[in-house]
Amino acid sequence: MxxxxxxxxxxxxxxxxxxxxxxxxxxxxxxxxxxxxxxxxxxxxxxxxxxxxxxxxxxxxxxxxxxxxxxxxxxxxxxxxxxxxxxxxxxxxxxxxxxxxxxxxxxxxxxxxxxxxxxxxxxRGRPATRGGADIATLKVSDLLTRSPLSAAPETPIAEAARMMRQAHVSSLGITDPSGALLGLVTIRDMSNRVVAEGRDGSDPVSAIMTADPVSLPPSALGSDVLNAMMERRVGHLPVVEAGRFVGMITQTDLTRVQAISASVLIRDVAQADTVGDMAAVTSRIPDLLVSLVAAHQRHEVVTRLITDIADAVTRRLLVMAEAQLGPPPAPYLWAACGSQGRQDQTGVSDQDNIMILTDGTDPADPYYESLARFVSDGLNAAGYVYCPGDMMATNPRWRQPRSVWRDYFRGWIEKPSPEAQILASVMFDLRAIGGDAALLSGLQAETLELASKNSIFVAHMISNSLKHQPPLGLIRGFATIRSGEHLGHIDMKMNGVVPVADMARVHALRGRLTAVNTRARLEEAEDAGVISGRGARDLIAAYDLIQSLRLENQAALVKAGRKPDNFLSPSDLPDFERSHLRDAFVVVRTMQSALGQGKGVLS
Known part of the structure; x- marks a missing residue:
C-alpha cells in the first residue's frame, strides 16, 4: 500500500x-x-x-x-x-x-x-450530466415533445381551429404536400385575424397564416430558441429539417427546463435602453464563464453561448442606431469575423466587423458612417474593445457595396500577396449578424468556389496557416515566453487555437465547406473526405484539450479577481495535464507538417 x-x-x-x-x-x-x-x-x-x-x-x-x-x-x-x-x-x-x-x-x-x-x-470533453440540464445547452431535438400538427394551405379556418382544439395545441404548421413549411397559425391569429375582423370560417387558413416564419433546425441549441423568442417577441418556433416541418417549440416547452444565465443575459440585452445598460449586462460575462466551466460544459458550448451574447448586443445596438438615425437609405448587412464570426468567443474578445451595402449605395453616405460609429462605440463600451488592426465597419475600407466586396475577394484570390492572405483568412470567417443576410450568402458561395479552384491561392493559404507554431521546446518541454509580463507562459490563443483554426479554414476552403466554426469545419472536412478520419479525430481531440484548458485558465483568473487572458503557465498544471497538453501541441504540429507536405508550401 x-x-x-x-x-x-x-x-x-x-x-x-x-x-x-x-x-x-x-x-x-x-x-x-x-x-x-x-x-x-x-x-x-x-x-x-x-x-x-x-x-x-x-x-x-x-x-x-x-x-x-x-x-x-x-x-x-x-x-x-x-x-x-x-x-x-x-x-x-x-x-x-x-x-x-x-x-x-x-x-x-x-x-x-x-x-x-x-x-x-x-x-473533460464530455457533456454535463442531464440531472442539471439547461435549456440553453440542450438541442432543439431534445425539446420536442410531440409530433407536429400541420394542415394544407387550403384547409378552412374553422377546420384548422378544430384541429388545434382537439390536439390541445396553440399553433399549427401550414405545409405543402411535400411537408415543406409554408406558414404558421397560432391561437392569437385566430383571435386577432378571424374573430376580431369577423372573417368567414370557410376562408382558407393561408389567408391568416404568418408566411415564411422564422424556424430552427433540430441541431440548434436551446439558447437559439430563447434568443429568437426574446428578440422577436414570439411564442412559437417551427422546427425544420431538410426543408420539412418536423416539430414546434413553444414557450410551454421551455417551462420544462430551466434556462441558464446566458439566456437571462440575452433577455437583459434585448431590453436594454442605453449603452450603459448593455455594459452592465456584459460585465456579468466573466461570471457566466466561471459557472459554465464549473458545470463541465464542453468548450464549444461555452464559447457559443458567450458569442450569442455578443450577437445580441450587436443587434440591439443596430436597432438603437436606426431609432436614432432613422431607417437606412438602402438595405445593408452587419457581419462579424474573427472569434465572433467563428462563434468561439471566450472571456476576452475584441471586435471584428464589416458592413456590406446594397449595390448602388454611396459608401460615403454619412448615415452608414454614423451607424457604424454608433455600433462600434457601443461594442467598445460593452467590453468588446476596438480591433487593434482596425478591422471594423468604421473603417471606410470595410464599409462598401457588395460589388466592391466581390472585387476585394477576387483580387485577394488572383493576387495572393502576404496582406491578401491575411485579409482572406479573416474574411473567410464572416458571419451575418444583423441586416440583410442575402448580401453575404451568395457572395460566400461564389468566393469559396473561386478560391478552391485557384491552386496558387490555396498554396498561399496553406503557407499562411503554418506561420503560427505550437509552443514546443526541446526534450519534451514547452517554448514559453522569455521576457515581459507573461514570462514563463504560453499563449493559448496564438500558439494553440489559431494554428488549428487556420488549418480548419484551409480544409473548409479545399472542400468548399460553408461552416465557419473551427470544430464544425473539422467535422465537415472529415465527412467530406478532405481530411482523413484519424487525422480529423486527432486534431479535434487536440483542439478540445487546448480550448478546455484555455477556458479553465480564464475561469481561474476570474475567480482570483483578475481579468481573463490567454496566457497559461505550464508549471501551474499537474504533470499529467502538462504531458497531455504537450501531446496535443505535437498533434497540431504533426498535422501542420502533413498539410504543408501534402499541398506544397510556398517559400
Whole structure:
C-alpha cells in the first residue's frame, strides 16, 4: 500500500486529494502483474474499475482493431466505459509486461461525485450530466415533445381551429404536400385575424397564416430558441429539417427546463435602453464563464453561448442606431469575423466587423458612417474593445457595396500577396449578424468556389496557416515566453487555437465547406473526405484539450479577481495535464507538417 500511495500521490488527479482521502483511496486499489500480449479487457466486457498503469505499456484499440492510443506509466484507461454503460468501449492489451492498478468501479464513481478535480479530469470533453440540464445547452431535438400538427394551405379556418382544439395545441404548421413549411397559425391569429375582423370560417387558413416564419433546425441549441423568442417577441418556433416541418417549440416547452444565465443575459440585452445598460449586462460575462466551466460544459458550448451574447448586443445596438438615425437609405448587412464570426468567443474578445451595402449605395453616405460609429462605440463600451488592426465597419475600407466586396475577394484570390492572405483568412470567417443576410450568402458561395479552384491561392493559404507554431521546446518541454509580463507562459490563443483554426479554414476552403466554426469545419472536412478520419479525430481531440484548458485558465483568473487572458503557465498544471497538453501541441504540429507536405508550401 505504501508503494501505491507514493505512486498515485504524484499522478493527477489523485494529487489533488486530501492526505487522508489519498491514503484511503490507495488502499482500495488492486495491483496485478500482466505478461506481454495479455488482455486487461476486451471490447464489450464488463469493466471492474478504472485502470492505472504503474510500469507496463498498454495498447488501446477500437472495436475494429484500429489503434486508439499507446499508454505507459501514469496513464489511466477504462473511464469511457465506466462513464457510459459499464461495458468496455475499447480493447486493452499489454505490449510490455508490468504492473497495472485497478480502482474499483464503485470507488471511481464515489470520487467522481465527491472530488471536483477528479470529475473535471475524467469528464473533460464530455457533456454535463442531464440531472442539471439547461435549456440553453440542450438541442432543439431534445425539446420536442410531440409530433407536429400541420394542415394544407387550403384547409378552412374553422377546420384548422378544430384541429388545434382537439390536439390541445396553440399553433399549427401550414405545409405543402411535400411537408415543406409554408406558414404558421397560432391561437392569437385566430383571435386577432378571424374573430376580431369577423372573417368567414370557410376562408382558407393561408389567408391568416404568418408566411415564411422564422424556424430552427433540430441541431440548434436551446439558447437559439430563447434568443429568437426574446428578440422577436414570439411564442412559437417551427422546427425544420431538410426543408420539412418536423416539430414546434413553444414557450410551454421551455417551462420544462430551466434556462441558464446566458439566456437571462440575452433577455437583459434585448431590453436594454442605453449603452450603459448593455455594459452592465456584459460585465456579468466573466461570471457566466466561471459557472459554465464549473458545470463541465464542453468548450464549444461555452464559447457559443458567450458569442450569442455578443450577437445580441450587436443587434440591439443596430436597432438603437436606426431609432436614432432613422431607417437606412438602402438595405445593408452587419457581419462579424474573427472569434465572433467563428462563434468561439471566450472571456476576452475584441471586435471584428464589416458592413456590406446594397449595390448602388454611396459608401460615403454619412448615415452608414454614423451607424457604424454608433455600433462600434457601443461594442467598445460593452467590453468588446476596438480591433487593434482596425478591422471594423468604421473603417471606410470595410464599409462598401457588395460589388466592391466581390472585387476585394477576387483580387485577394488572383493576387495572393502576404496582406491578401491575411485579409482572406479573416474574411473567410464572416458571419451575418444583423441586416440583410442575402448580401453575404451568395457572395460566400461564389468566393469559396473561386478560391478552391485557384491552386496558387490555396498554396498561399496553406503557407499562411503554418506561420503560427505550437509552443514546443526541446526534450519534451514547452517554448514559453522569455521576457515581459507573461514570462514563463504560453499563449493559448496564438500558439494553440489559431494554428488549428487556420488549418480548419484551409480544409473548409479545399472542400468548399460553408461552416465557419473551427470544430464544425473539422467535422465537415472529415465527412467530406478532405481530411482523413484519424487525422480529423486527432486534431479535434487536440483542439478540445487546448480550448478546455484555455477556458479553465480564464475561469481561474476570474475567480482570483483578475481579468481573463490567454496566457497559461505550464508549471501551474499537474504533470499529467502538462504531458497531455504537450501531446496535443505535437498533434497540431504533426498535422501542420502533413498539410504543408501534402499541398506544397510556398517559400
Amino acid at each position: 505504501d508503494q501505491i500511495l507514493q505512486f498515485i500521490s504524484s499522478i493527477h488527479p489523485y494529487d489533488s486529494l486530501p492526505e487522508d482521502e489519498l491514503t484511503r483511496v490507495a488502499g482500495s486499489f488492486a495491483r496485478r502483474e500482466y505478461a506481454a500480449d495479455e488482455f486487461v479487457y476486451r471490447h464489450g466486457e464488463r469493466l471492474d474499475g478504472l485502470y492505472l498503469i504503474e510500469n507496463a505499456a498498454v495498447e488501446i484499440t477500437d472495436a475494429h482493431g484500429g489503434l486508439v492510443s499507446s499508454l505507459s506509466r501514469g496513464n489511466s484507461f477504462g473511464e469511457r466505459g465506466l462513464l457510459e454503460d459499464g461495458a468496455a468501449a475499447t480493447t486493452a492489451r499489454v505490449i510490455r509486461p508490468g504492473a497495472v492498478l485497478m480502482l474499483p468501479a464503485a470507488e471511481f464513481r464515489h470520487l467522481l461525485n465527491d472530488s471536483p478535480a477528479f470529475a473535471r479530469f475524467f469528464r
